[in-house]
Amino acid sequence: VGGGVGSVTPPDDQRPGQFFSDGRRKVDYVLVFHHCRQTSLKGSRGGGDREVCVDLGVGVDSVVEEAYLEGDPAEGEKVLIREEFEARLLEAGLEMERDTEIRVYGPSFTRLHAPWSVLSREAEFLKIKVPTNKVRLPTLSIFSMYLLFNQRLYYKAHSTCPGFLFLLHDEWARYGAFYKYQPVDLIRKYFGEKIGLYFAWLGLYTQLLIPASIVGVFVFCYGCNTVDTNIPSQEMCDEHQNFTMCPLCDRACDYWQLSSECGTARTSHLFDNPATVFFAIFMSVWVAMFLEQWKRRQITLNHSWDLTGLEDEEEHPRPKYQTILLQKKQKIRRNDKKKKKKIEVGTRDFIWGGGCLSISTSLLLKLTWRDRLPGYLINISSILFMFGLTFSLVFGMIVYRIVLSTVMAMSPDPQTKSNVRVTVTATAVTINLVVILILDEIYGAVAVWLTELEIPRTERDFEERLILKAFLLKFVNAYAPIFYVAFFKGRFAGRPGDYVYVFNDYRMEECAPGGCLIELCIQLSIIMVGKQLIQNNMFEIGIPKLKKLIRAFKDKGISLEEREGQLTRHPQQWNLDYTLVPFDGLTPEYMEMIIQFGFVSLFVASFPLAPLFALINNVIEIRLDAKKFVTELRRPDSVRTKDIGIWYNILSGMGKFSVIINAFVISFTSGFIPRMVYQYMYSPTGTMHGFVDHSLSYFNISHFPSGTAPTSKAPNITFCRYRDYREPPWSAEAYQFSKAYWAVLAARLAFVILFQNLVMFLGLLVAWMISDVPKDISEQLKREKKMLVDVFLREEKEKLHLVQTLFSKNHPSEGHPETARFRTLHPVPSWRLHSTTIWSFLTG
Amino acid sequence: VGGGVGSVTPPDDQRPGQFFSDGRRKVDYVLVFHHCRQTSLKGSRGGGDREVCVDLGVGVDSVVEEAYLEGDPAEGEKVLIREEFEARLLEAGLEMERDTEIRVYGPSFTRLHAPWSVLSREAEFLKIKVPTNKVRLPTLSIFSMYLLFNQRLYYKAHSTCPGFLFLLHDEWARYGAFYKYQPVDLIRKYFGEKIGLYFAWLGLYTQLLIPASIVGVFVFCYGCNTVDTNIPSQEMCDEHQNFTMCPLCDRACDYWQLSSECGTARTSHLFDNPATVFFAIFMSVWVAMFLEQWKRRQITLNHSWDLTGLEDEEEHPRPKYQTILLQKKQKIRRNDKKKKKKIEVGTRDFIWGGGCLSISTSLLLKLTWRDRLPGYLINISSILFMFGLTFSLVFGMIVYRIVLSTVMAMSPDPQTKSNVRVTVTATAVTINLVVILILDEIYGAVAVWLTELEIPRTERDFEERLILKAFLLKFVNAYAPIFYVAFFKGRFAGRPGDYVYVFNDYRMEECAPGGCLIELCIQLSIIMVGKQLIQNNMFEIGIPKLKKLIRAFKDKGISLEEREGQLTRHPQQWNLDYTLVPFDGLTPEYMEMIIQFGFVSLFVASFPLAPLFALINNVIEIRLDAKKFVTELRRPDSVRTKDIGIWYNILSGMGKFSVIINAFVISFTSGFIPRMVYQYMYSPTGTMHGFVDHSLSYFNISHFPSGTAPTSKAPNITFCRYRDYREPPWSAEAYQFSKAYWAVLAARLAFVILFQNLVMFLGLLVAWMISDVPKDISEQLKREKKMLVDVFLREEKEKLHLVQTLFSKNHPSEGHPETARFRTLHPVPSWRLHSTTIWSFLTG
DSSP states (O other): OOOOOOOOOOOOTTOTTSBOTTSSSBOOEEEEEEEOOBOOSOOOSSSOOOBOOOOOSOOOSOHHHHHHHHTOOOHHHHHHHHHHHHHHHHHTTOEEEEOSSOOSSEEEEEEEEOOHHHHHHHHHHTTOOOOOOTTSOHHHHHHHHHHHHOOOOOSSTTTTSOOHHHHHHHHTSOGGGTTSOOOHHHHHHHHOHHHHHHHHHHHHHHHHHHHHHHHHHHHHHHHHHHTTTOHHHHHHHOGGGOOEEOOSSSSSSOOEEGGGGHHHHHHHHHHSSHHHHHHHHHHHHHHHHHHHHHHHHHHHHHHHTTOTTOOOOOOOBOHHHHHHHHHHHHHHHHHHHHHHHHHHHSOSTTHHHHHHHHHHHHHHOOOOHHHHHHHHHHHHHHHHHHHHHHHHHHHHHHHHHHHHHHHHHHOSOHHHHHTHHHHHHHHHHHHHHHHHHHHHHHHHHHHHHHHHHTOOSBHHHHHHHHHHHHHHHHHHHHHHHHHIIIIITTTTSEETTEEOEETTTEEOOOOOTTOHHHHHHHHHHHHHHHHIIIIIIIIHHHHHHHHHHHHHHHHHHHHHHHHHHHHHHOOOHHHHHHTSBOOOOSHHHHHHHHHHHHHHHTTGGGOTTHHHHHHHHHHHHHHHHHHIIIIIBOOOOOOOOSSOTHHHHHHHHHHHHHHHHHHHIIIIISSHHHHHHIIIIIOSSSSSTTHHHHHEEEEEGGGSOTTTSOOSSOOSOSEEEEESOBOOTTSTTTTSBOHHHHHHHHHHHHHHHHHHHHHHHHHHHHHHHSOSSOHHHHHHHHHHHHHHHHHHHHHHHHHHHHHHHHHHHHOSSSOOHHHHHHHHHOSSOOOOOSHHHHHHHHHO | OOOOOOOOOOOOTTOTTSBOTTSSSBOOEEEEEEEOOBOOSOOOSSSOOOBOOOOSSOOOSOHHHHHHHHTOOOHHHHHHHHHHHHHHHHHTTOEEEEOSSOOSSEEEEEEEEOOHHHHHHHHHHHTOOOOOOTTSOHHHHHHHHHHHHOOOOOSSTTTTSOOHHHHHHHHTSOGGGTTSOOOHHHHHHHHOHHHHHHHHHHHHHHHHHHHHHHHHHHHHHHHHHHTTTOHHHHHHHOGGGOOEEOOSSSSSSOOEEGGGGHHHHHHHHHHSSHHHHHHHHHHHHHHHHHHHHHHHHHHHHHHHTTOTTOOOOOOOBOHHHHHHHHHHHHHHHHHHHHHHHHHHHSOSTTHHHHHHHHHHHHHHOOOOHHHHHHHHHHHHHHHHHHHHHHHHHHHHHHHHHHHHHHHHHHOSOHHHHHTHHHHHHHHHHHHHHHHHHHHHHHHHHHHHHHHHHTOOSBHHHHHHHHHHHHHHHHHHHHHHHHHIIIIITTTTSEETTEEOEETTTEEOOOOOTTOHHHHHHHHHHHHHHHHIIIIIIIIHHHHHHHHHHHHHHHHHHHHHHHHHHHHHHOOOHHHHHHTSBOOOOSHHHHHHHHHHHHHHHTTGGGOTTHHHHHHHHHHHHHHHHHHIIIIIBOOOOOOOOSSOTHHHHHHHHHHHHHHHHHHHIIIIISSHHHHHHIIIIIOSSSSSTTHHHHHEEEEEGGGSOTTTSOOSSOOSOSEEEEESOBOOTTSTTTTSBOHHHHHHHHHHHHHHHHHHHHHHHHHHHHHHHSOSSOHHHHHHHHHHHHHHHHHHHHHHHHHHHHHHHHHHHHOSSSOOHHHHHHHHHOSSOOOOOSHHHHHHHHHO
16 A cells, blocks of 8 residues: 655644645545566566566555456556556546656656545445543544544644654653553554554553553562462571482482572562462452453444444455456356256256356355365465474473483583573573574464464454464463473373373483472563563664665665655655555454463462563553654555454453463462371471471382492481372382372362352353443433434434425415425435535534 | 233124224323312312222323322312323324223323324334335334334234234244244234334244254253263262261161162152253253344344344433422422521621532432432342342251251151152242242332332333342342252261251251252252242233223222123224233333243253253243233233343353352262272273262261161161261271361362353353344445435425426526525535435425
């Protein structure tokens, strides 16, 4: 899409480039096309021409043209298509101005102006209403309607109004304004409803993150404050307790004292304490609250933006779809011809059937699942392949960690040995982060390719399918390593004397002695912060700049001297705006936020600071996006829409998923349940004293298989301890799961059921208590309806009166037969909810 | 509400009573009022008159009148009110006919006729559209519109059309038509949208019960077929296995052989087998499917019944609400006066504040929660009391069973002794059923009373609150005993040697040796079948007939001779219709079905035949209801509504609840999980052989506390067995829960999580796959929109042309200044979606 004027330049009334050459008609939309330099030596028009033109600008929404463009027609054909397209625009009532000089190559601009009559007609068809709320001025609403149709930059339109972009720049795209509400109405006026809704959504999300962050920080502080009085970590740190633990690797590692891991135990308590359970419940309710609040906000915006009556329009099919449909039709026709010939040669019974079929099918022809089957198959296999890729990379990281730690543990250098855990974790997480970032970009591109293969009928279908696919791939990519740490790490490691080995030689990795939760916490914070810092901010600022540079460079290559010459001669606004980056949809913006929402909702039980990080990121993000929209991008085409579409479903699905994930994190990843079970079932004193001892099983070191026992020195102990609930060596069922194991398991599962159902119930309660339509809006709607009835009754009376006056002039003595006819047309006051009447109201 | 003509009498063209005395204007609505016989001796008009009149007929929707009626005004005042009311009807354009003779007492009829102009105006305000679907004739739709406003009985209107009631009677209210779809469009045309939707819903529900019944019967058959090859029941029946069980009661009961309970074991297998698990999943998906299908059906009906554009109207407040609001206002005014006086006496600072407050508050005055607080408090305490009552009755039944079985077990008569279980179960369930039926009626009445106390603002509010309350109470009433059997019975009975006693003497009851599931099954089937047979069918047929009899009797008492005389003289239709039963809402009909839906969804895991019973009941129910509506009731006022309202929420809530209930029934009530755990964890052969032995624990009979061991004869055994997973007497932790107990518990809980999440996921999948709006409807809507645009464009042109013709006649040489003015009023073709244009279309 060509036009849209977008860069911020100093205000200048009647600046050239905002008006047609007559200085009165405004430029509402700009079309751009490229003349191509013919590098081929063959002059023939038919084919074989190689073109170096960059087709950046031409993407106008004439379906025919795009369909032709797919076939890459020659320059001559393009001129014809363009002429047809422009003729249609003129036919629709638009006015047009072309460049006066005819250029041989490089971009060429065609300016469009939409006169008042066209605007009125379209307003009528869009059923735009005037607000009945007395506070807002009617002029403002004419303004807003204007912008729905035209693409115009108000620098200093008419004296009095300060110009949209400047307002947006001052009130919105400025870090200094971070504490302010966004001027959502202004954003919607300039960028259209779709973008307005995105920023409104982002604003609400950020706003609601504030209470979540505060509660999260409190929960974290609770952990900090209670760490010194926490009995299990005290017991772990107590050197007198003297728990000798079984070695962490075969041969090379020695027995070790539990008290040496005092640090991780204390850190773990910061995130793994009873307050976390409360926080998980709180956040689940928060998610439900957020969804409900958004519904309300959306309805409020719908009302104030006059979208309540907006219905789904029948969309144009995509050009690609039409092309393939055309091919199918041609194929069927060809087959029919063949059949007919065959039938004529053979029996004559099937003629009628065959002929009839072909006529009816070619009229009602659609692409069915048969036509799409190859696409679907490629889709499914590609998605499975990419899931496989992600999982293998996760497995690769595991192997990397196992091998590196084993190798480092065997190193003779004590310095290396002592840094095993830090080195392994740091390198692994960094590599992981880089892999995630790279795959994210790849998956984004693959999703587009796959969606094209499905041949969706309309642009909306395309967008929905693309979003769903991209979300699925990116979600799995971002969360697979986190799921591994949360639910699988250390659960398949076996027990002393019966470890599980990978590649016959390497023992499966276990969680740190402080528990898996602390590892999950580290993983989460690094991926979340790293992803946001690198991807969102660096990429979002860096890549557009890079693209701009490349475009500038390319354009230079084509028509350096000429362009510069032209610019000096006519520094038109559209020339400046053309150098800006085209807008390519809100999908990346939403995607980024949704993945972040996952960090805030899915694993919040293990990382109460996630909302705070998200909040900080979003406060910056809003202004960064604002700056990008105001200064870096061409002005996007405005799109009317009532809601945020499929994103809401994804959010709500994630909310549902987060309940079960948090339930499992608390009951299986954290130590909450074993502690509770100990306190209320096993503790002799009813306190947590003795918990560490109870949670460690015994292993008789003489039971080590040969070659796996530590080699360093002769042990002066009989038993080493390990973290599990198993029968002791002296039991009849040595090393089998103990009764405590099953009791703890039952308690964990019972907690999951309790948590899930409690939270689901609370969520339903929240959804039930917060009504979707705010009360004042529903009352306002009813009042509006009443007002409209009154207005229309009055207007109809007036019209009837006018007609009667005319008749009485015409037939002073006769009856009123014509009036009667008019009355038949209007037996009762007519109902017109929409703008015609309003126009008469405002103008007459 | 007075009128509505409804009884089926032989067709008779131009029958008296269908028309005004001029024989042309039809009777559209009939108002009835009673002249009261003044039994008081005082002739004064002011007060003190005692009236014996029965105010059955007068309930016209004039709010003022009803508000006055609350205060029970004297006869003279009533006449004034009636006159005012009738004047308003005339003002609204209705035509009226009164009885010619003035009667002293008894019912008096006022007939209303709505002329065409009034109908057109109201059609306009209701925004009734003409269908664009070419198949339906426009005349039909005018008909339908007609019926929305007027209340008329078409016996043989205009020759050609056979009369609605006769069609309904032949096509619908006939048992012979049970296999046919209901004529829903016809029902809606005669009874209005609300009742039409009810029958459409009932039809869909019944229709979807067919596949559920078939699958249910198959599941039952699977149980029947596998009962002979089922190893656990074979083992239980095998007398060689010789399991000596601990006695079922203290002292009086003896040890018994497990094989003696072979029968229940085999019966239990019919309902407790792996197919049941499949069936529970199937039914949960079925519920989701049903809800989605209903949404689709509702939208289809909305479209074909022209309800898509229907918006919530601002409703009139209820008279009761207005009365109380008035009282509040008066009170505030009185207080203000007092305050002012006080302020004048005291300081002068508060005058301004006080005065201002009273003015603003009296304008915006509403009833707040403060005014409703006493009502809410009474509500909450009453509901809690009634819950308490229900639970105490359940507990009472338990005590009854315990005491009766103990007493009968101690009886010396062997005949009595052998029949203990049968007698106890049969009497208990019967009493239970009777109690449920009685409480159901009481709770229904109490719910109405409680809702009145809440002072809801509108009729819709009232209905929603009433339904919610009545549902809650009736649901708890019907399901409390079932929940007890499913989840509590036998779980608090203790173990041999440590039984739990009620009232110090009576042992808590246990489930039958076959398991709790079979008891649940008996309980369910008796309550379900009994409730449906007695309440729905007997009450529904019996009570209306009884009411009619009582009414007839009362009327006779008042004016026997006169009425008969009048009837002979003028056998008018309204006299006949007046004897019918007034319609009192759909709530009882829905409630009955919803409670039944609970039997079909909530406990379906234990009783796969429930859908079949429900199906049989509903097939009869539909025709029974149809007969009632067509022949027994006065014609109800038609109500336009888009959906079934709060009932959908209740259904959907029940669907959600059923998932968790079924999960718990399968894992805790049925023996499915213990069997699975045995087979895959404990069985030495991997088969079910040895399961019964494994599921029984040992008890050393020397451990019986003194006085509880059987007295009958000296035992020749050391151990008796009981059903539980506990450590044997020779273990160190004798009689503690064994490891198997915890393993089974963990497996049960894991199953609940798995089942719940699987089924919820399937439900979401179903909801996602079945789109709410059928594709053809959404396409039809888009097409209609396009057609309307074309029609209106054409019509506007025509109108403009007409005006121009007039102008050219008027000012043959001048310009067209007036046309210009008209054009300002219509700058572009106007949009009118609604019927005015259609009228002109049809008529002009």
